[in-house]
Amino acid sequence: MDQPVLLTGAGGRVGQAILGHIGEAYDWRLLDREPLSDEKIPASVDSTDVYVADVTDETAVRNAMDGVHAVIHLAGDPRPEAPWDSVLRNNIDGTQKLFEAAVDAGVEKFAFASSNHAVGAYETTDRTPEMYRTHHEFRLDGTELPRPSNLYGVSKATGETLGRYYHDHHDLSVVNVRIGNLTQHHPPKEYERGQAMWLSYRDCGHLFECCIEADYGYEIVYGISDNDRKYYSIERAREVLGYDPRDNSAEFTFEGEPLDEA
Numbered sequence: 001m002d003q004p005v006l007l008t009g010a011g012g013r014v015g016q017a018i019l020g021h022i023g024e025a026y027d028w029r030l031l032d033r034e035p036l037s038d039e040k041i042p043a044s045v046d047s048t049d050v051y052v053a054d055v056t057d058e059t060a061v062r063n064a065m066d067g068v069h070a071v072i073h074l075a076g077d078p079r080p081e082a083p084w085d086s087v088l089r090n091n092i093d094g095t096q097k098l099f100e101a102a103v104d105a106g107v108e109k110f111a112f113a114s115s116n117h118a119v120g121a122y123e124t125t126d127r128t129p130e131m132y133r134t135h136h137e138f139r140l141d142g143t144e145l146p147r148p149s150n151l152y153g154v155s156k157a158t159g160e161t162l163g164r165y166y167h168d169h170h171d172l173s174v175v176n177v178r179i180g181n182l183t184q185h186h187p188p189k190e191y192e193r194g195q196a197m198w199l200s201y202r203d204c205g206h207l208f209e210c211c212i213e214a215d216y217g218y219e220i221v222y223g224i225s226d227n228d229r230k231y232y233s234i235e236r237a238r239e240v241l242g243y244d245p246r247d248n249s250a251e252f253t254f255e256g257e258p259l260d261e262a
């Protein structure tokens with residue numbers, strides 16, 4: 001146990017994947033606007049470290065941030081079809097409030113849940129569906145400019161840019177994880193794109209643990225498992241964070257059955 005790690009959006013899918021794997025390894029502060037049921041809270045977390053609060057509530061965010069060493073910021077509207085008023089409030093304004101409170105509290109590291117949808121428009125009709133297949137060589141590696149799929153993707157690209165600002169002007173270490181498609185137990189079923197960017201629960205927990213432990217300045221990495229099908233490079237995550245994923249969507253049938261049991 002070390003100084004606390006603040007996890008926003010703790011009750012959601014990504015938050016629960018993280019807590020399911022490293023829930024007992026850190027001194028957590030958990031924040032979500034929805035109350036967390038007991039089974040969502042690791043046994044080692046005291047109820048005083050659970051904050052039911054909205055990330056746009058500056059006072060609540062500052063309270064939760066006090067004494068924190070690292071932040072994993074997941075809270076927001078995750079819907080690719082989310083309307084502008086929601087992503088503006090929850091994803092952009094909420095993220096700016098988190099960054100501002102983090103630098104004021106002297107936080108050292110900040111991991112931001114970005115998305116494949118920040119770059120979804122690279123999936124042009126002339127590249128798809130071939131780019132989702134095993135032997136296709138097209139790769140995005142995090143050095144490319146954002147090309148959002150939708151307004152939700154615009155909000156994620158904006159979060160990455162907020163991180164750039166807070167890193168350059170306040171020396172906060174920032175890693176943006178462009179998460180692919182997180183599903184539990186098996187890759188997305190009968191969905192080539194989803195299988196190319198699958199992130200398993202255990203790889204998700206391991207990746208965000210790397211974000212807490214590694215040393216970095218400002219980074220953009222892709223958050224996917226080591227899938228044979230892939231159009232995102234995970235080399236930067238390996239190199240800078242020490243990410244060493246264990247899962248691969250090729251170990252399942254297209255229908256989502258494990259190959260060793262099929």
Ligand SMILES: NC(=O)C1=CN([C@@H]2O[C@H](COP(=O)(O)OP(=O)(O)OC[C@H]3O[C@@H](n4cnc5c(N)ncnc54)[C@H](O)[C@@H]3O)[C@@H](O)[C@H]2O)C=CC1
Pocket residue numbers: 008009010011012013014015031032033034053054055056073074075076077078079090094113114115116178179180181182183
């Ligand atoms: N699940 C996935 O495959 C992917 C997720 N992401 C990103 O990861 C993050 C988490 O996504 P999921 O866990 O899938 O979503 P989710 O909807 O399961 O969880 C989000 C959590 O954040 C909370 N929340 C939402 N708005 C809030 C606000 N204004 N203040 C406080 N809490 C708030 C919700 O109550 C919920 O518990 C999101 O930022 C999403 O954009 C990015 C790419 C892929």
Ligand SMILES: O=C1O[C@H](COP(=O)(O)O)[C@@H](O)[C@H](O)[C@H]1O
Pocket residue numbers: 078079080115116117179180181182193194
């Ligand atoms: O950013 C996100 O991406 C995943 C995958 O996108 P999809 O368009 O293939 O479904 C999505 O499931 C998740 O809700 C979203 O937050």
